[in-house]
Amino acid sequence: MNEADVSAKDYVQSVYETVVKRNPHEQEFHQAVKEILESLVPVISKHPKYIEHGILERIVEPERLITFRVPWVDDQGKVQVNRGFRVQFNSVIGPYKGGLRFHPSVNASIIKFLGFEQTFKNSLTGQPIGGGKGGSDFDPKGKSDGEIMRFTQSFMTELSKYIGPDTDVPAGDIGVGAREIGFMFGQYRRLRGGHEAGVLTGKGIGYGGSLARTEATGYGAVYFVNEMLQAEGLSFEGSTVVVSGSGNVAIYAIQKATQLGAKVVACSDSNGYVYDEKGINLDTVRRLKEEQRARISEYVKEHPHAVYVEGCEKIWTIPCDIALPCATQNEIDVNSAKLLVENGVKAVGEGANMPTTLDGIDVFLSNKVLFGPAKAANAGGVAVSALEMSQNSMRYSWHFHEVDDKLHTIMKNIYRNSVQAAEEYGYPGNLVVGANIAGFIKVADAMIAQGVI
Numbered sequence: 255m256n257e258a259d260v261s262a263k264d265y266v267q268s269v270y271e272t273v274v275k276r277n278p279h280e281q282e283f284h285q286a287v288k289e290i291l292e293s294l295v296p297v298i299s300k301h302p303k304y305i306e307h308g309i310l311e312r313i314v315e316p317e318r319l320i321t322f323r324v325p326w327v328d329d330q331g332k333v334q335v336n337r338g339f340r341v342q343f344n345s346v347i348g349p350y351k352g353g354l355r356f357h358p359s360v361n362a363s364i365i366k367f368l369g370f371e372q373t374f375k376n377s378l379t380g381q382p383i384g385g386g387k388g389g390s391d392f393d394p395k396g397k398s399d400g401e402i403m404r405f406t407q408s409f410m411t412e413l414s415k416y417i418g419p420d421t422d423v424p425a426g427d428i429g430v431g432a433r434e435i436g437f438m439f440g441q442y443r444r445l446r447g448g449h450e451a452g453v454l455t456g457k458g459i460g461y462g463g464s465l466a467r468t469e470a471t472g473y474g475a476v477y478f479v480n481e482m483l484q485a486e487g488l489s490f491e492g493s494t495v496v497v498s499g500s501g502n503v504a505i506y507a508i509q510k511a512t513q514l515g516a517k518v519v520a521c522s523d524s525n526g527y528v529y530d531e532k533g534i535n536l537d538t539v540r541r542l543k544e545e546q547r548a549r550i551s552e553y554v555k556e557h558p559h560a561v562y563v564e565g566c567e568k569i570w571t572i573p574c575d576i577a578l579p580c581a582t583q584n585e586i587d588v589n590s591a592k593l594l595v596e597n598g599v600k601a602v603g604e605g606a607n608m609p610t611t612l613d614g615i616d617v618f619l620s621n622k623v624l625f626g627p628a629k630a631a632n633a634g635g636v637a638v639s640a641l642e643m644s645q646n647s648m649r650y651s652w653h654f655h656e657v658d659d660k661l662h663t664i665m666k667n668i669y670r671n672s673v674q675a676a677e678e679y680g681y682p683g684n685l686v687v688g689a690n691i692a693g694f695i696k697v698a699d700a701m702i703a704q705g706v707i
C-alpha cells in the first residue's frame with residue numbers, strides 16, 4: 255500500500271467513525287455506509303479532490319430526514335398511530351427518487367440505509383434521479399382494504415407536503431404495491447387539486463403507470479445475472495435456482511429465470527419456504543400472493559409433492575447453481591453464504607436491498623462466486639420508474655417491449671460500467687467495488703460542480 259492509499263484509508267475510516275457517532279445504534283445504516291466507503295479507498299487515493307471538497311462527509315449525511323405521526327382508525331373504531339418517514343438523501347443529479355416501505359421493522363436506520371444505497375443505485379442507472387426512501391412501521395399483514403386505505407390516506411396527507419414530480423417521487427417497496435400506490439395517488443391528487451402524474455411511480459396502467467414496471471426489478475435482476483454468467487460462458491439454461499421471497503421482485507425473477515431455461519425450486523415468505531423439486535408453479539404463487547394475500551405454506555395444499563419448511567433462513571441450505579435473494583436485508587449471513595458455497599453455487603444476484611451481510615459477501619468473493627450486488631442487480635425497478643416519469647412528462651406511453659428493451663439495455667450498461675470501474679481501480683471482477691465506484695463518481699463530480707450546498 256502506498257502513502258496515498260494509507261491516508262485515503264485513514265480518511266475513509268474517520269468519516270465512518272463520525273457516521274457511527276452521529277447515528278448511534280443504526281446498525282443497518284452503518285453497514286451500508288461501511289460497504290460503500292471501503293470500496294472508495296482507491297478512488298479517494300487517486301483523486302484527492304474528493305477529500306478537498308469534503309465529498310464523503312457530505313454524501314453520508316442526508317439532505318433531510320422527515321418523520322411524522324400517522325394516525326388512523328382501524329375496523330374496530332380504535333385509534334392507531336404509526337410513524338412515517340421520508341429521507342431525502344441526495345438530489346444533486348435529479349429529484350429524490352425511491353420507494354416507500356410499510357413493514358413493522360421500519361425505523362430511521364432502515365430508511366437511511368435504503369436511501370443511501372438508492373443514491374448510488376439511481377446514479378448507476380444513468381438516469382437523472384437522486385436518492386430518497388421512505389415508509390412506515392405500519393404492518394399491512396392481515397389488514398382489511400379499508401384499513402389500508404385509511405392508513406395510506408393519512409400517510410399521504412402528511413407526505414404530500416414534501417413531494418412532487420420535480421422534487422421527490424416515491425414508489426413502492428416491501429408492503430407497498432399497486433393497491434397502496436393507487437390510494438396514495440388518489441389522496442395526493444385530491445389534496446393538490448390537479449393531476450400531477452409524475453409524483454409517484456408504479457401507478458396503475460390506466461392512470462399513468464408504465465408497462466413493464468411491475469416486472470422490472472425481477473426481470474432486471476435476471477438480466478444482470480445473465481450478463482455475469484455469459485461473461486464466464488455460463489447461462490440460466492438447465493440451471494437450478496433458489497429465489498427467496500414471493501413478492502413483486504421474486505415473482506418476476508422466477509418468471510424470467512424460468513423463461514431462460516432455469517428450474518426455480520424454492521421461494522419463501524416471512525414465515526417459511528417451499529421446496530418443489532419439479533419447479534415452482536408460478537401461477538399458484540401469484541394467485542396466493544397477488545390475489546389471495548395468503549401465506550406461502552398454502553402452496554403445498556395444491557402441490558402435495560412439494561415441501562413446506564417453517565423459518566425462511568433455511569432456504570439457503572438447498573443446493574443450487576444460482577441464488578437470487580429477493581426477500582429482505584441481511585437474509586444471507588456468513589453461515590448461509592458458506593453453505594451455498596459448499597453446495598456449489600456459481601452465481602448470486604441480489605434482488606432485495608442489502609440481502610447479504612458484509613462477511614457473507616466476503617465468503618462469496620473469496621470463493622470466486624459471481625456476485626451481483628443489490629445496487630446494480632436490482633436497479634431495474636427504479637430504472638423503469640424513471641422511464642415512467644419520462645412517459646408522464648411526455649404524456650405518452652411506450653409499448654411493453656419498448657420499455658423491456660430499454661430495461662435490458664440499462665442492465666447491460668450497469669454491468670459494463672461496474673466491470674470497467676472495478677478493473678480501472680484494481681479490483682477486476684469485484685462488482686461490489688465496481689458498482690459502488692461507478693455510482694459514486696457521477697454523484698461526487700456533480701457535487702463538486704454544484705458547490706458546497
Ligand code: GLU
Binds near residue numbers: 352
Ligand atoms: N423500491 C425500489 C428500489 O429499492 C424501487 C424504487 C423506485 O421505483 O423508485 O429500488
